[in-house]
Amino acid sequence: MIKEALQYIVGLGKAEIHGENGQTYSDKKLHLIEEPTATPFTVHTLSGLVSYIKSEFDGDEPVILHVVSPTSVTVKSALNSDQERDYFLKAEALLPTFIFNDWYSTEKFNISLQSCFIQNEDRDVMLKVVGNITEDQVKTVSDDGVSQAVVAKVGVASVGNVEVPNPVSLIPYRTFVEVVQPESDFIFRMQSGPSCALYEADGGAWKNEAVDNIKDYLRRSLKEEVEAGRVTIIA
Incomplete structure (x- = not known):
């Protein structure tokens, strides 16, 4: 024990530097005293x-x-x-929160379109379709895999087949408000519930813009x- 203690004390002494094969070695581990840096x-x-x-x-x-x-x-x-x-x-x-690739009730989707997206023609068309869908009308949905049609109000007291726009060009708030928000394409889908979803369809090109x-x-x-x-x- 005494021997080990003495070896430990000796080891606390000044490091010795040695050269070998063109390289520099120390007999003790050295710790860099780093220059302080700012935190953000x-x-x-x-x-x-x-x-x-x-x-x-x-x-x-x-x-x-x-x-x-x-x-x-x-x-x-x-x-x-x-x-x-x-x-x-x-x-x-x-930024306001809107989750793409997820389903929203028509009421929440309607509110999100108005609060999380800049007004343009496709957004206004979507609002008209979504705003006129009712629970009992969603049962008559036709879908060919690309476009959809739903029964919605087309007048004060009438209903009819209304094509769901797809794809749609929208301008969501996705970057700093001081710069122009990129416009990009989305796949708009509806399902029983009724509920709605938007799927990004530009391969992320909006990020570069x-x-x-x-x-x-x-x-x-x-x-x-x-x-x-x-x-x-x-x-």
């Missing part, structure tokens, strides 16, 4: 991010703006001596900083 705070708008950059609150050193996704942008510094970055700020979009829109907005808003080399924007 969060804003929820692109305008808030732009205001932060323009304020030079944390200095005027060059920063990189990374458009991570349609709902996230980060602000980081250049690499330090430890090959790490200060992480100054993160912008996260606050949204990222490009964010990048363009930042370039315009931070034109002087970009030209001066203080801000680099990547997407």
